[in-house]
Amino acid sequence: MYSAQVLDHYRHPRNHGELPDADVYTETTNPVCGDLLKLWAQVEDGMVKRATFCVDGCIPAVACASCLTEMLAGHPLGELERIRPEDVEASLGGLPPAAHHASVLAVDGLKRLLALAAQSRG
Numbered sequence: 001m002y003s004a005q006v007l008d009h010y011r012h013p014r015n016h017g018e019l020p021d022a023d024v025y026t027e028t029t030n031p032v033c034g035d036l037l038k039l040w041a042q043v044e045d046g047m048v049k050r051a052t053f054c055v056d057g058c059i060p061a062v063a064c065a066s067c068l069t070e071m072l073a074g075h076p077l078g079e080l081e082r083i084r085p086e087d088v089e090a091s092l093g094g095l096p097p098a099a100h101h102a103s104v105l106a107v108d109g110l111k112r113l114l115a116l117a118a119q120s121r122g
Helices: 004-011 059-072 085-091 097-121
Strands: 024-029 036-044 047-056
Touching: 004 059, 024 097, 036 059, 036 097, 047 059, 059 085, 059 097, 085 097
Parallel strands: none
Antiparallel strands: 024 036, 036 047
16 A cells, blocks of 8 residues: 555654654644644755654655655755655655655645745845
């Protein structure tokens, strides 16, 4: 049902947990299924230095958030605006159609994070 990459990110999530010295923090929820994503990021010179997450949700939601944080670190904020749900899914070897909401949640969280980062930079 799930790819090896999805299961690996679920069983061994990368960058899981709060980031106490984060510059930006956001919460995003899927009102239909109730999944909750929390994202933290350290931003330095317009680049994400580090990103972490916590998820209260399903296997694909954890996997997508874990994968997303790996996609963020070391990249300029402007470049990250181009990440789409399909990009997260492709990095995970695909998701079943019923799990598409998980990649949408991850990218919605990213959009909020980027908007807050832009506000804080003034």
